[in-house]
Amino acid sequence: xxxxxxxxxxxxxxxxxxxxxxxxxxxxxxxxxxxxxxxxxxxxxxxxxxxxxxxxxxxxxxxxxxxxxxxxxxxxxxxxxxxxxxxxxxxxxxxxxxxxxxxxxxxxxxxxxxxxxxxxxxxxxxxxxxxxxxxxxxxxxxxxxxxxxxxxxxxxxxxxxxxxxxxxxxxxxxxxxxxxxxxxxxxxxxxxxxxxxxxxxxxxxxxxxxxxxxxxxxxxxxxxxxxxxxxxxxxxxxx
Amino acid sequence: xxxxxxxxxxxxxxxxxxxxxxxxxxxxxxxxxxxxxxxxxxxxxxxxxxxxxxxxxxxxxxxxxxxxxxxxxxxxxxxxxxxxxxxxxxxxxxxxxxxxxxxxxxxxxxxxxxxxxxxxxxxxxxxxxxxxxxxxxxxxxxxxxxxxxxxxxxxxxxxxxxxxxxxxxxxxxxxxxxxxxxxxxxxxxxxxxxxxxxxxxxxxxxxxxxxxxxxxxxxxxxxxxxxxxxxxxxxxxxx
Amino acid sequence: xxxxxxxxxxxxxxxxxxxxxxxxxxxxxxxxxxxxxxxxxxxxxxxxxxxxxxxxxxxxxxxxxxxxxxxxxxxxxxxxxxxxxxxxxxxxxxxxxxxxxxxxxxxxxxxxxxxxxxxxxxxxxxxxxxxxxxxxxxxxxxxxxxxxxxxxxxxxxxxxxxxxxxxxxxxxxxxxxxxxxxxxxxxxxxxxxxxxxxxxxxxxxxxxxxxxxxxxxxxxxxxxxxxxxxxxxxxxxxx
Amino acid sequence: xxxxxxxxxxxxxxxxxxxxxxxxxxxxxxxxxxxxxxxxxxxxxxxxxxxxxxxxxxxxxxxxxxxxxxxxxxxxxxxxxxxxxxxxxxxxxxxxxxxxxxxxxxxxxxxxxxxxxxxxxxxxxxxxxxxxxxxxxxxxxxxxxxxxxxxxxxxxxxxxxxxxxxxxxxxxxxxxxxxxxxxxxxxxxxxxxxxxxxxxxxxxxxxxxxxxxxxxxxxxxxxxxxxxxxxxxxxxxxx
Numbered sequence: 001x002x003x004x005x006x007x008x009x010x011x012x013x014x015x016x017x018x019x020x021x022x023x024x025x026x027x028x029x030x031x032x033x034x035x036x037x038x039x040x041x042x043x044x045x046x047x048x049x050x051x052x053x054x055x056x057x058x059x060x061x062x063x064x065x066x067x068x069x070x071x072x073x074x075x076x077x078x079x080x081x082x083x084x085x086x087x088x089x090x091x092x093x094x095x096x097x098x099x100x101x102x103x104x105x106x107x108x109x110x111x112x113x114x115x116x117x118x119x120x121x122x123x124x125x126x127x128x129x130x131x132x133x134x135x136x137x138x139x140x141x142x143x144x145x146x147x148x149x150x151x152x153x154x155x156x157x158x159x160x161x162x163x164x165x166x167x168x169x170x171x172x173x174x175x176x177x178x179x180x181x182x183x184x185x186x187x188x189x190x191x192x193x194x195x196x197x198x199x200x201x202x203x204x205x206x207x208x209x210x211x212x213x214x215x216x217x218x219x220x221x222x223x224x225x226x227x228x229x230x231x232x233x234x235x236x237x238x239x
Numbered sequence: 240x241x242x243x244x245x246x247x248x249x250x251x252x253x254x255x256x257x258x259x260x261x262x263x264x265x266x267x268x269x270x271x272x273x274x275x276x277x278x279x280x281x282x283x284x285x286x287x288x289x290x291x292x293x294x295x296x297x298x299x300x301x302x303x304x305x306x307x308x309x310x311x312x313x314x315x316x317x318x319x320x321x322x323x324x325x326x327x328x329x330x331x332x333x334x335x336x337x338x339x340x341x342x343x344x345x346x347x348x349x350x351x352x353x354x355x356x357x358x359x360x361x362x363x364x365x366x367x368x369x370x371x372x373x374x375x376x377x378x379x380x381x382x383x384x385x386x387x388x389x390x391x392x393x394x395x396x397x398x399x400x401x402x403x404x405x406x407x408x409x410x411x412x413x414x415x416x417x418x419x420x421x422x423x424x425x426x427x428x429x430x431x432x433x434x435x436x437x438x439x440x441x442x443x444x445x446x447x448x449x450x451x452x453x454x455x456x457x458x459x460x461x462x463x464x465x466x467x468x469x470x471x472x473x474x475x476x477x478x
Numbered sequence: 479x480x481x482x483x484x485x486x487x488x489x490x491x492x493x494x495x496x497x498x499x500x501x502x503x504x505x506x507x508x509x510x511x512x513x514x515x516x517x518x519x520x521x522x523x524x525x526x527x528x529x530x531x532x533x534x535x536x537x538x539x540x541x542x543x544x545x546x547x548x549x550x551x552x553x554x555x556x557x558x559x560x561x562x563x564x565x566x567x568x569x570x571x572x573x574x575x576x577x578x579x580x581x582x583x584x585x586x587x588x589x590x591x592x593x594x595x596x597x598x599x600x601x602x603x604x605x606x607x608x609x610x611x612x613x614x615x616x617x618x619x620x621x622x623x624x625x626x627x628x629x630x631x632x633x634x635x636x637x638x639x640x641x642x643x644x645x646x647x648x649x650x651x652x653x654x655x656x657x658x659x660x661x662x663x664x665x666x667x668x669x670x671x672x673x674x675x676x677x678x679x680x681x682x683x684x685x686x687x688x689x690x691x692x693x694x695x696x697x698x699x700x701x702x703x704x705x706x707x708x709x710x711x712x713x714x715x716x717x
Numbered sequence: 718x719x720x721x722x723x724x725x726x727x728x729x730x731x732x733x734x735x736x737x738x739x740x741x742x743x744x745x746x747x748x749x750x751x752x753x754x755x756x757x758x759x760x761x762x763x764x765x766x767x768x769x770x771x772x773x774x775x776x777x778x779x780x781x782x783x784x785x786x787x788x789x790x791x792x793x794x795x796x797x798x799x800x801x802x803x804x805x806x807x808x809x810x811x812x813x814x815x816x817x818x819x820x821x822x823x824x825x826x827x828x829x830x831x832x833x834x835x836x837x838x839x840x841x842x843x844x845x846x847x848x849x850x851x852x853x854x855x856x857x858x859x860x861x862x863x864x865x866x867x868x869x870x871x872x873x874x875x876x877x878x879x880x881x882x883x884x885x886x887x888x889x890x891x892x893x894x895x896x897x898x899x900x901x902x903x904x905x906x907x908x909x910x911x912x913x914x915x916x917x918x919x920x921x922x923x924x925x926x927x928x929x930x931x932x933x934x935x936x937x938x939x940x941x942x943x944x945x946x947x948x949x950x951x952x953x954x955x956x
Contacts, residue, residue, distance in 0.1 A: 003720055027314040028380045030348040052316035054342060073314065075266040077291035085324045093318065103293060109269040141267045175892060176918045183953060201893045236900060242481055414653060415679045422714060440654045475661060505792040506858045508826040530794035532820060553744040553790065555769035563802045581771060587747040619745045
């Protein structure tokens with residue numbers, strides 16, 4: 001019998017929204033579509049709205065919720081100097097949070113010193129600018145050992161969140177990813193599960209198993225079906 | 240009966256190599272693999288080696304052929320200021336050429352002024368730094384009209400090459416793409432076909448129909464099968 | 479300069495329709511959607527309507543154009559006895575043509591005797607029942623040599639058409655596929671290009687280079703844009 | 718806190734193997750590769766070996782474990798008469814179990830009578846022939862309501878197992894799928910989770926949450942890492 005940690009699972013759709021980054025990162029969305037999504041996210045009180053860097057200033061003007069943007073997204077192989085400049089400019093444009101893709105090639109090369117240097121420099125800069133930092137490890141390309149190692153580096157180098165996936169890798173987040181990360185780092189750092197989250201039931205399982213916040217392009221759909229789904233699993237999964 | 244323009248098609252594998260950008264952009268390749276590819280490309284005299292920004296300096300040290308890198312790759316939605324900074328830093332690290340992804344969202348929004356401003360600023364900067372500029376339009380997301388419009392903007396704003404695809408869109412380059420672009424811009428600007436090119440026969444068709452250079456991760460395979468493939472089509476496709 | 483064989487290219491959308499199998503093979507289409515497509519295809523005079531076996535009888539009742547269906551689709555690994563039974567039942571339900579997937583595993587195993595036996599048995603049965611037979615080789619999984627070998631077997635064993643792809647392999651048809659098949663078999667057997675054909679320009683190139691008929695789920699879109707596309711390429715590709 | 722039902726989770730790799738159908742359904746595997754997999758599965762005592770219909774007799778000759786094969790795989794849109802003939806011939810060739818794809822189009826059309834008739838006819842035939850029957854609903858194309866409805870029909874019409882996915886749909890199995898099916902049907906029918914299962918941790922979660930057996934092409938990898946993974950989660954997920 002599976003039972004989830006009830007205390008971790010939002011009790012209403014409004015509570016759920018406060019734990020979801022409403023994500024708008026499709027390169028083919030028009031500017032008008034992106035702004036429409038930002039207004040939706042703001043109206044319903046989502047945790048933040050995640051948009052591409054070029055549109056941060058326009059979004060910031062029309063929302064009250066925090067604005068997140070992405071750094072070296074989704075492949076992560078810009079130089080550290082460029083990543084730092086990306087963070088600075090994101091801040092200048094009004095971003096409140098940055099979702100930074102780590103250098104995957106460095107991780108696959110076991111160049112953990114490189115990874116640590118990257119996280120430390122960016123986490124420190126983010127802190128000094130008042131930005132929340134999330135570091136994307138892209139679990140779809142990593143072994144369990146690599147997920148553990150990268151997670152520990154982020155936890156030990158001042159990152160605010162370990163984020164699992166970009167949504168542009170070979171698969172989205174799995175429950176396994178969250179279990180592995182949580183076992184590796186304990187409770188000292190946040191976990192943002194993202195990539196392929198499309199239903200409220202997926203969201204509930206991810207929260208119940210240990211994710212703190214979620215990122216999803218299906219934020220609105222999940223919001224709308226959330227309370228019905230809660231009822232659906234009450235008495236069986238949630239005791 | 241199809242007949243290709245014989246004069247456009249390289250007559251030997253060495254000539255073919257001089258029209259191919261040997262591409263190494265998988266985020267999961269290790270640093271050692273990337274350097275190994277760079278040495279291969281250099282030894283066989285490929286037109287250039289295309290690598291991620293973070294490894295440009297290391298590659299530059301070990302090759303004589305030009306080094307290309309990518310800007311705002313593959314989604315293209317960094318701000319213009321960040322793109323400019325990316326180009327500057329690429330130059331500082333030793334890059335000779337930049338493959339820049341245009342803002343796809345701006346193209347889908349028909350914000351052609353935005354696109355033109357982006358191309359002009361970057362093409363001008365590239366020229367002033369002595370860099371060859373290629374602008375990626377990602378045809379897989381565009382209608383024929385959008386491909387034509389974007390191509391004309393690049394041709395009219397000082398870009399050196401129109402590049403068709405990133406390899407990370409919904410499909411690779413098609414012969415159609417090259418036909419459409421060539422019809423739209425005439426001979427005043429180069430065309431780099433890229434994305435999904437895996438065989439020598441594909442390469443020959445793309446050159447024969449109007450592409451000037453190709454970008455491919457299968458550069459070595461194409462080099463090795465090139466001359467046998469030339470023989471295969473002689474007398475039928477090439478008159 | 480590319481020039482296509484003008485005589486092979488339909489001169490009007492009506493002529494184009496007569497060379498296109500309007501294809502309806504998505505497993506998630508509803509029955510009503512399939513019937514609606516069949517009525518569309520019939521009204522516009524497409525070469526045939528291709529539907530799943532379970533709906534052949536219902537479609538046959540409402541159309542005048544030939545009805546095609548698929549055999550061992552799309553993986554091709556039913557036993558020969560089952561394939562023969564599938565053909566018999568297709569005929570019993572009213573099908574006029576069968577698109578049969580060859581045993582890919584046998585081709586990859588170089589068990590060409592197996593492949594030849596399969597083609598001969600099915601081609602003979604089809605002929606005796608008055609059915610047109612098309613044999614799908616699924617080029618996306620084959621080397622050039624395997625494409626050549628399979629094509630020669632079909633041409634030499636009584637098949638009416640060599641069909642390139644299912645649309646469920648790792649890629650759709652390429653111009654290369656048609657070139658390779660035509661070089662291998664000459665003009666003694668038909669070529670049906672299928673898989674990933676979405677635009678009129680693709681269709682024109684495939685016909686111009688040697689395909690006799692096409693199969694596509696975008697039949698209606700291609701029909702609608704056909705004549706505008708013909709104008710578009712006149713004077714450049716078609717002399 | 719997540720805790721799984723310990724009693725459902727195999728305690729050793731040998732026990733795990735007895736709950737896994739070792740699956741060999743890639744159309745591009747050679748005959749020799751398929752036979753080699755069959756020998757592996759047999760030697761390690763997997764629950765069964767799942768192979769394409771055309772090779773059932775050859776596999777049956779060399780293994781002692783049960784042989785499963787697939788019916789109307791993976792699209793499910795053969796006519797009921799053909800499906801019945803496929804089952805008969807599978808039995809004649811020596812198959813012990815059949816994994817039958819239901820008519821997805823019928824499910825999307827809410828033609829539940831059709832679906833019920835299909836399940837009943839095949840389940841009854843299978844029983845009379847001594848075959849175990851598994852019915853694949855392909856959850857990747859279904860809504861929650863459709864999953865529930867299809868599952869209840871299978872449970873009420875004599876099917877032995879509800880199988881979640883083919884591995885050729887738009888995604889593999891999710892924990893959600895198993896939760897939804899189990900809630901819908903209680904314990905009266907078996908659940909076979911299949912599609913995209915690649916690691917021992919995934920396997921453990923699927924069993925722990927309610928799956929009875931699994932189907933996977935990564936059977937050997939899961940077997941090899943199974944006991945290390947059990948240790949990994951002991952004390953946290955399994956109490």
